[in-house]
Amino acid sequence: QVQLQESGPGLVKPSQTLSLxxxxxxxxxxxxxxxxxxxxxxxxxxxxxxxxxxYSGSTDYNPSLKSRxxxxxxxxxxxxxxxxxxxxxxxxxxxxxxRRYSRSSLENWFDPWGQxxxxxxxx
Amino acid sequence: DIQMTQSPSSLSxxxxxxxxxxxxxxxxxxxxxxxxxxxxxxxxxxxxxxxxSLQSGVPSRFSGSGSGTDFTLTISSLQPEDFATYFCQQTYxxxxxxGQGTKVEIK
Numbered sequence: 001q002v003q004l005q006e007s008g009p010g011l012v013k014p015s016q017t018l019s020l021x022x023x024x025x026x027x028x029x030x031x032x033x034x035x036x037x038x039x040x041x042x043x044x045x046x047x048x049x050x051x052x053x054x055y056s057g058s059t060d061y062n063p064s065l066k067s068r069x070x071x072x073x074x075x076x077x078x079x080x081x082x083x084x085x086x087x088x089x090x091x092x093x094x095x096x097x098x099r100r101y102s103r104s105s106l107e108n109w110f111d112p113w114g115q116x117x118x119x120x121x122x123x
Numbered sequence: 124d125i126q127m128t129q130s131p132s133s134l135s136x137x138x139x140x141x142x143x144x145x146x147x148x149x150x151x152x153x154x155x156x157x158x159x160x161x162x163x164x165x166x167x168x169x170x171x172x173x174x175x176s177l178q179s180g181v182p183s184r185f186s187g188s189g190s191g192t193d194f195t196l197t198i199s200s201l202q203p204e205d206f207a208t209y210f211c212q213q214t215y216x217x218x219x220x221x222g223q224g225t226k227v228e229i230k
Contacts, residue, residue, distance in 0.1 A: 047210060047221040062218040087167070096166055107173055108214040109157045113166035 002027040004097050004114035005046050012091075012121050018104040022097030022114060029078045030055040036080040037110060038071060040093040048093075053080055057117040059103055087121045125149050125213050133229040142198040144225045146211035151191045154172040158187055158196045161224075162207045170209075171196065201227070205222035 008020035022036065029036060036059045038050040051061035061069050065084070071078040085093060095117055098110040126149035136142050138229045148154065154174035159167035171187035174194060184199040198205055204230055211222040 046223045047212070049217075049221075060217060098166075100222065101206045103173075104217060106153070106155045108155075109166075109169055109172040110159075110212075110220070111169040111178065113168070116166050 001109065002099060002112060004099065004112060005096050006095060006114045006117040008117060008119070010118060010120060012087055012119060013123050014088055014121055016117055018087050018095075018121070020081070020082045020095055020097075020117065022080050022082075024078045024099075027108070028073050028075075029073065033076065035102060035108075036071075036073065037094055037098045037100045038082045039096045039098055039110070041078060041116070042089075042093045049063075050082065050084075050095075089121050090121060092119065092121045124218055125152060125216060125220055127210075127211055127213055127220050129211060129221040129225045131225060132223065133226040133228060135228050136201050137230045138201055140201045140230075142201050142205075143228060144209055145195045146189075146194045146196070146222050148192045148194075148213055150213075152213045152215035154188065154190050155213055156187075156194050157212045157214065158185075159210045159212065160205075160207045161210065167210060184218055198227075212220075 003025045005023050012018045035052040037052040041047050051071050053059045053073050068085045070083040096113050097111040102108045128147045130145045143216050156174045158171040161167040170181050175187045186197045208224045208226045210224050
């Protein structure tokens with residue numbers, strides 16, 4: 001059973017870069033048909049898709065964050081990572097990693113998810 | 124971006140009640156709609172994919188329906204473990220977007 005676990009600093013200063021890693025266990029990140037995804041949830045609010053990466057390195061990002069986001073993959077460590085630059089208080093959120101299954105170009109869903117990690121942007 | 128609007132934002136119900144949550148898309152998304160359940164302090168859990176397909180391991184009291192712009196999630200007989208927040212999500216076009224959530228509380 002695939003499990004995902006986020007790790008990284010819980011506090012980031014404004015204007016710095018937020019960096020998180022998601023470690024995948026119970027399965028290979030190089031498995032075809034799966035895309036490795038970051039999603040965030042602002043406190044008490046809804047969910048926002050950040051972006052995803054395929055094991056080959058291809059990516060897609062939410063246009064609202066695209067200029068500040070980089071997602072990378074390390075297949076040797078079975079990990080993928082998120083970097084979000086020039087953070088502000090508006091980036092304070094719980095960050096989740098998740099596996100996206102793609103049955104077709106339009107049929108996609110996220111399962112499973114990591115437990116989430118709260119990142120606070122504050123000086 | 125496609126806007127997803129859920130109603131109601133919250134509801135109170137009793138164990139055994141039939142509960143229906145609605146999700147409306149700002150444009151047609153065919154059946155590319157998923158439902159998730161989130162309990163406090165936990166990650167969302169996939170319940171329904173492709174509008175009406177039940178994820179493996181999810182109790183059969185959960186069902187989804189709809190197509191186009193209007194969708195529903197129904198819990199046929201609410202159980203104590205079902206008190207949670209429910210989100211819909213469209214995957215018709217990126218950026219994939221979620222509804223704001225419906226919180227199901229104990230009456």
